Amino acid sequence: MPSVCRLVALDSTHPASVMALAQDGSIIGLALLLTDEAGEVCLDLLCVVPAYQRQEIATSMVASAVNHLAVMSVKTLSSAYHICNESSRDWHHLFGFVDVYDQMYIPLKYAWYRDEVWRRDKLGLVDGLDTLKAGRDFWLAQLDERKR
Incomplete structure (x- = not known):
């Protein structure tokens, strides 16, 4: 992970959620995890400020969240991306997410x-x-x- 940021746990969401902070304390990224009604954990929001994109911050945040989930014995993390967002789709695939298609689609x-x-x-x-x-x-x- 780049030396310009640190990861911070968020108290108001799933405990594995993290945000990345710049050296000045400003928020530069967020990986928000939520738990659905069935108890499944989902990566609900993943964003990085444009000036900090392409520096592996998103990957570092999700890796940190996945490590936290593993300690909690959570074995599955789901996520979704817009079908037309190629960069998000590519990132999800590179990270190891596998597509599960909606049976209506x-x-x-x-x-x-x-x-x-x-x-x-x-x-x-x-x-x-x-x-x-x-x-x-x-x-x-x-x-x-x-x-x-």
Whole structure:
């Protein structure tokens, strides 16, 4: 972790939540963890002030939180990101989060790929068809057995 900040536990949230402070005491990052009704822990908010981004502060905060969760015998941490936020998606994947798709979303995604493959095939547009077929097959595999 960069020498310009320190991590501080937050009392009003899940005890594994942390914030990063600059040397002057100003807040430069926050990893807010919450517990849902079922007792599952979720990374609800992760942010770093733009001037301090790309310095591994987010990763350090979440690593600290994960270590704290391990001491508390919590084995699972969930998180969510906006599907269009590529940098957040990439960070989540690099950190080790695994996508769990909403069962309401999967049939829509599968139907789009299926229809787009059919449309392009009928028009004779073969460029990128293999990639679309792979996407279609991926989303078909994600479908709940009841919806196949």
